[in-house]
Amino acid sequence: MPSYSMKLIFPEMAVPLLGIVVLTLFLPLTAMTYMLRSNDRRKLEINRLLDLLHIDPSYRQVYAIDQHQGRDCSLLMVAVCYGSLVSAVGLTLLFLGPQIGLAEFPAVKLTETLSFPQQGSRLVFSMAFLGAYLWGLQYLFQRYSLQDLLPNVYYGLGVRMLFASCLAVIIYNGADALIGNHEGSSSSSLTSNLWPALAFLIGIFPQQGLRWMSARLSILISDAPMAAHRAPLDMIEGINNYDLLRFEELGIETCYDMATADFVPLILKTAYSARQLADWILQAKLCACFGAGVVDLRRNGYHTFSI
Numbered sequence: 001m002p003s004y005s006m007k008l009i010f011p012e013m014a015v016p017l018l019g020i021v022v023l024t025l026f027l028p029l030t031a032m033t034y035m036l037r038s039n040d041r042r043k044l045e046i047n048r049l050l051d052l053l054h055i056d057p058s059y060r061q062v063y064a065i066d067q068h069q070g071r072d073c074s075l076l077m078v079a080v081c082y083g084s085l086v087s088a089v090g091l092t093l094l095f096l097g098p099q100i101g102l103a104e105f106p107a108v109k110l111t112e113t114l115s116f117p118q119q120g121s122r123l124v125f126s127m128a129f130l131g132a133y134l135w136g137l138q139y140l141f142q143r144y145s146l147q148d149l150l151p152n153v154y155y156g157l158g159v160r161m162l163f164a165s166c167l168a169v170i171i172y173n174g175a176d177a178l179i180g181n182h183e184g185s186s187s188s189s190l191t192s193n194l195w196p197a198l199a200f201l202i203g204i205f206p207q208q209g210l211r212w213m214s215a216r217l218s219i220l221i222s223d224a225p226m227a228a229h230r231a232p233l234d235m236i237e238g239i240n241n242y243d244l245l246r247f248e249e250l251g252i253e254t255c256y257d258m259a260t261a262d263f264v265p266l267i268l269k270t271a272y273s274a275r276q277l278a279d280w281i282l283q284a285k286l287c288a289c290f291g292a293g294v295v296d297l298r299r300n301g302y303h304t305f306s307i
Contacts (some may be wrong), residue, residue, distance in 0.1 A: 016095035077150035128168030131203020258284035
């Protein structure tokens with residue numbers, strides 16, 4: 001009897017295990033090929049640019065240190081191990097949750113009728129994790145293509161997957177209160193059709209999910225008037241979600257940060273061209289000065305700030 005049951009279990013687990021291995025291997029393989037890939041072209045471009053701009057030679061030493069730390073095998077592999085471990089655990093929970101005895105998360109009973117997390121939370125958590133992971137694979141591939149694959153990319157991917165998954169579970173368990181449903185219908189009834197898709201989207205766009213939840217909690221919204229124009233970095237034309245994350249790694253989160261950023265370090269620390277960075281910095285100055293009014297300026301042909 002045991003041998004017969006094992007024969008039934010292993011074929012059912014073979015395909016999910018193969019999927020987990022294939023998806024997880026993408027992380028170490030990108031790191032290994034990046035380390036083997038030559039970076040001479042980027043060095044030549046940087047040296048030529050520094051010569052053209054007559055930059056202080058000490059900047060070359062800073063660039064060399066950053067490049068050495070970014071391509072250090074030990075630092076990169078530690079980050080890859082962390083990202084791979086988080087990925088393997090999340091994907092195992094998605095594909096093999098019932099087989100390993102986690103069809104649902106252990107619930108804590110808060111009252112006689114209320115427990116946390118609700119039934120269906122494991123599926124919501126896993127689908128949000130899958131959305132964040134697939135988005136992360138696209139982001140990793142872009143950074144690899146730009147020869148800009150650093151250890152913090154893998155740490156950021158691991159944190160994003162955990163953050164998006166936990167956020168999806170919180171929204172799922174508090175959906176009735178957040179939406180204002182007082183008719184007694186349980187949000188868990190949507191698990192079979194709507195919530196997995198919503199959780200997947202939250203995994204891809206966790207910030208939008210956080211804004212949605214914050215907008216429904218008045219305690220988190222301040223009624224005080226703004227002292228300055230709102231100028232998020234995505235007001236700049238040509239910057240996408242991947243670029244936003246790259247600049248956030250450098251502490252640049254708003255147009256005010258971009259407008260006051262030092263041009264040369266941005267060239268040395270990112271894979272963007274000097275022309276592109278100059279255009280974005282000048283756009284940021286315009287957005288910082290006029291805020292939402294920059295839309296009208298663009299209609300009249302003003303796209304960058306100039307003196």
